[in-house]
Amino acid sequence: QVxxxxxxxxxxxxGGSLRLSCAASGRTFSTIAMGWFRRxxxxxxxxxxxxxxxxxxxxxxxxxxxxxxxSRDNAKNTVYLQMNRLKPEDTAVYYCAAGLYFSGSLNQxxxxxxxxxxxxxxxx
Numbered sequence: 651q652v653x654x655x656x657x658x659x660x661x662x663x664x665g666g667s668l669r670l671s672c673a674a675s676g677r678t679f680s681t682i683a684m685g686w687f688r689r690x691x692x693x694x695x696x697x698x699x700x701x702x703x704x705x706x707x708x709x710x711x712x713x714x715x716x717x718x719x720x721s722r723d724n725a726k727n728t729v730y731l732q733m734n735r736l737k738p739e740d741t742a743v744y745y746c747a748a749g750l751y752f753s754g755s756l757n758q759x760x761x762x763x764x765x766x767x768x769x770x771x772x773x774x
Contacts, residue, residue: 652676652748652763659744659768662736666772670731672746672765680724683749685761686731688742688770698744699731700754709754714740736772743767 658670670686685700699720700709708720719732729746747761 652679652682654746654748654763654765656744656746656765656768659770661771661773664736664738664772664774666736667732667734668736668770670733670744670746670768670770672729672731674727674729674748676763679727679748681752683751683754683760684720684722684729685747685749685754685756685758686720686729686744687747687758687761688740688744689767690739690742693742695745695758697756697758700749700756701729702754703752707754709756711756733770736770738772738774741770741772743769 653675655673683702686698688698689695701720705722717735722729745767746765748763749761
């Protein structure tokens with residue numbers, strides 16, 4: 651099992667930036683994929699970005715491609731989500747999750763440990 655704690659959320663104006671962090675403990679962090687997901691008010695949770703165990707491969711939802719960057723620091727057991735050019739439609743609770751496998755994936759079924767989430771609000 652992996653324990654995950656997100657931080658870095660907040661209120662930002664459209665066009666601004668935020669960086670989310672997710673600190674992990676427990677299962678060997680450096681051997682598993684990590685992902686970021688979000689749930690907007692009244693909507694289902696959706697995938698945002700994923701990164702494989704080494705950080706060499708990343709995957710993004712079309713809605714964030716070119717604006718968001720996922721990265722990881724295995725020495726610090728931390729995964730990041732840099733969010734630039736934020737839009738009001740990015741408003742959501744953002745969750746990080748630990749994958750079942752070493753390869754990255756946007757399939758939520760391939761993640762079994764989830765953080766509590768951090769709120770991101772983008773004002774227009």
